[in-house]
Amino acid sequence: MIWFLTLALAALSRIAHPGIQVPDVEGVERRPLQVEKGHIQALFFVTQDCPISNYYSHEIRRICDEFGSRGVSCALVYTDPTLSDAEARKHAADYGHGAYPKIVDRTHALVAAAGATITPQAVVIRDDESIAYRGRIDNFYARLGKPRRVVTERDLRDSLDAVLSGRPVAKPEVPSVGCYIPDLSAFKKQ
Secondary structure, eight states, X not given: OHHHHHHHHHHHTBOSOTTOOEEXXXXXXXXXXXXXXXXXXXXXXXXXXXXXXXXTHHHHHHHHHHHHTTTEEEEEEEOOTTOOHHHHHHHHHHTTOOSSOEXXXXXXXXXXXXXXXXXXXXXXXOTTSBEEEEEOSOSSEEETTEEOSSOOOOHHHHHHHHHHTTOOOSOSEEOOOSEEOOOGGGGSOO
């Protein structure tokens, strides 16, 4: 019975459509859900107008810089489909994001495949196309409008360390605090 539950949970954490291809803001076609053997992909779902998402821009860059040499690839996924590529490039530059790809998810294909619901939210994908972690970056925000004085839990960093060392992720899903990702219909012109 336990082996059946383990298999069922593993199947639930698989990416449904890993071959999704989307252009980044530079026009390069990307498949961010397909992960090279021996590597890990960290997707950061963000919006340009969410204060909490913007707050985390420097921490996202630090994580990508630190873990990049250890086999972690990063991509920033903007969830506002009305954002132009030029606006996304400007936002990323203004907020100090790094050289990792920036994608505007105009059809929410990545949002749906990764199960993202909040910005900012990190999703870590293993090379077997399973989701190792989905959730907050750390616990700086206790809830909306309520930051902590000191970060005491670094959920994303801990999860990346666990996957890189071959250990199970202690908390594979942690609720994020931030701005909800609206359904695509909310962006349609009235």
